[in-house]
Amino acid sequence: MKGRIAIIDDNEAIVEMLRRRLEKEGYEVLCCSDSSVSVELCRRGKPDLVVLDILMPGKSGWEIMEELKGDPATGSIPVIISTVKNRPEDLERGRELKASDYIAKPYVFGDLLEKIRALLGG
Incomplete structure (x- = not known):
């Protein structure tokens, strides 16, 4: 196994x-399309990396990111922000919340895989 990745996105087809x-x-994958349980999934599942959608019903990806980064159990997990919102202010917000990387939807899977490999060293 190359690593454990949590995918948090309300679009079940994308997940x-x-x-x-x-x-x-070769990755183990934890899946979550319900923003209300996403942080708990990361606490229990201990992923090596999270791919996080921003536009989600209930808790936004920004709120999830704040919770993940504010929790000692999950704060050091790298997070790749995945969103259709590709505005400069969104990039800045991601940097402020210590996102490890950012990918705009729609994206080519190979581009996401390259970012994952860069962060996980493989």
């Missing part, structure tokens, strides 16, 4: 596609 592709690449 399923990423799960299949990442598992094929």
